[in-house]
Amino acid sequence: MEAFAGSIFLIAAPSGAGKSSLVKALLNKDSRLHLSVSHTTRTPRQGEQDGREYHFISRDQFNAMREAKEFLESAEVYGNGYGTSAKWIRNELAQGNDVLLEIDWQGAQQVRTLFPACVDIFILPPSLESLEQRLIGRGTDTKEVISRRLAAAHEDLSHAGEFEYVIINDQFSDAVDDLAAVVRSGRCRRQQQFLRRPQILSTLDL
Numbered sequence: 001m002e003a004f005a006g007s008i009f010l011i012a013a014p015s016g017a018g019k020s021s022l023v024k025a026l027l028n029k030d031s032r033l034h035l036s037v038s039h040t041t042r043t044p045r046q047g048e049q050d051g052r053e054y055h056f057i058s059r060d061q062f063n064a065m066r067e068a069k070e071f072l073e074s075a076e077v078y079g080n081g082y083g084t085s086a087k088w089i090r091n092e093l094a095q096g097n098d099v100l101l102e103i104d105w106q107g108a109q110q111v112r113t114l115f116p117a118c119v120d121i122f123i124l125p126p127s128l129e130s131l132e133q134r135l136i137g138r139g140t141d142t143k144e145v146i147s148r149r150l151a152a153a154h155e156d157l158s159h160a161g162e163f164e165y166v167i168i169n170d171q172f173s174d175a176v177d178d179l180a181a182v183v184r185s186g187r188c189r190r191q192q193q194f195l196r197r198p199q200i201l202s203t204l205d206l
Contacts, residue, residue: 013123
């Protein structure tokens with residue numbers, strides 16, 4: 001297995017659980033985290049910019065990249081393709097940078113196979129009712145899309161047990177603090193400390 005000084009942190013959640021808002025708040029608290037920008041065939045939403053929220057590409061481009069094994073992981077979500085650049089991830093890790101992947105459970109399964117030492121976190125809503133209200137409150141989806149997302153949420157939630165950490169996004173500030181604590185804990189793992197600080201540890205005969 002590959003070993004890098006940098007760490008991979010995975011964050012997954014059902015649609016509407018507040019994952020993107022939590023990730024944004026976490027990145028504002030922790031400048032050492034580098035967010036992976038995924039490739040997607042999804043149409044940009046209002047206010048989104050290519051290269052910031054996602055790399056927006058055509059279905060043909062996506063299929064070609066997947067065929068060439070350019071993705072660390074890829075998945076089909078709500079009829080759209082999503083993929084993480086393998087080259088970008090490995091370059092960041094090789095430089096000792098910590099990488100944050102905002103991902104779904106399918107992608108998390110693939111990344112765990114390649115990087116078993118990754119830190120994986122699942123975000124839960126306090127209830128299904130609150131999940132529905134958040135989806136409605138976003139005002140970006142039709143009733144049909146919301147119904148489809150709610151149906152898919154049950155499948156997403158069934159995979160929560162595969163993750164090492166689970167955070168309930170009830171009080172937003174508490175959830176952000178919990179996320180930051182998990183990241184800090186992940187950096188203190190023995191393997192990562194030995195890879196990050198070899199000179200110090202060698203003086204201690206470790």
